[in-house]
Amino acid sequence: MAISLKLNGQTHDVEAEPGTPLLWVIRDELKLTGTKFGCGVASCGACTVHLNGEPVRSCQTYVEDVDGAEITTVEGLNSSVSNAVQAAWTELDVVQCGYCQSGQIMSAIGLLSENSKPTVAEIDEYMSGNACRCATYQRIRAAIQRAAEIMET
Template identity: 75%
Template sequence: MALTVKINGTTREVDAEPGTPLLWVIRDELQLTGTKFGCGIAACGACTVHMNGEPVRSCQTYIDDVEDAEITTIEGVSGTVAKAVQTAWAELDVVQCGYCQSGQIMQAVGLLSENSKPSPDEIDSYMAGNACRCATYQRIRAAIGRASELLEA
C-alpha cells in the first residue's frame, strides 16, 4: 500500500502495509540505517526517532500513524541542540560499540530541546528508557551535561 511520509524534511512515498513498524520503513524502504533495531518492544531506545520533535520508539510506532507527522532520524537531526549533543559526544568520546548511540543521541536532543539545563536526576530520568549494553551511562550523562554547557555559550 502506498503511503506518504515526511522524513528528514523530504516527503517520500513508501510501500508498506498498515501496521508496519516505522522502524522497518525507515531501514528497509528508505535505506536509512542509522536507526537501529534493539528489542522490538520499545524497551531499549535503539530505534528512537523524533516525531514532530518528540522522541518516539520507531519499533512500536506504526507507519499508518505517521502520515501527517514530521519524522526525523539520526541522519536528519540538526540544529543548535543537535550540534551541541554531537560535539559533546565527540569531545567526551562517549561511543564504545556505538550500536545504541543513535537512539541515545536522539533521546538526548529531545531532553535538551525541552530542558536546556537538566539536573543529573532529570538526565537519568529522561534517559532511563535507553539501554547501553556497554554501560557508557556515565559518559552519556557527562556528555549531556557538556552539551548543556555548550548551549549556554
C-alpha cells in the same frame, strides 16, 4: 497502502502493510540505517527517532500513524541542540561499541529541547528508557551536561 512520510525534510511516498513498524520502513524501504533495531518492544531505545519533534520508539510506531508527520532520524539532525549534543559526544568520546548511540543521541536531544539545564536526576530519569550494553551511562550523562554547557555559549 500508500503512505506519505516527511523524513529528514524530504517527502517520501512508500507502500507498506498496515501495522508495519516505522523502523522497518526507515531501514528497509528508505535505506537509512542509523536507526537501529534493538528489542522490538520499545524497551531499549535503539530505534528512537523524532516524530513532530518528540522522541518516539520507531519499532512500536506504526507507519499508518505517521502519515504526513515530520520524522527526523539521526541522519537528518541539523539544529543548535543536535549540534551541541554531537559535539559533546565527540569531545567526551562517549561511544564504545556505538550500537545504541543513535537512540541515545535522539533522546538526549529530546531532553535538552525540553529542558536546557537538566539536573543529574532529570537526565537519569529521561534517559532511563535507553539501554547501553557497554554501560557508558556515566559518559552519556556527562555528554548531556556538556551539551547543555555548549548550548549556553
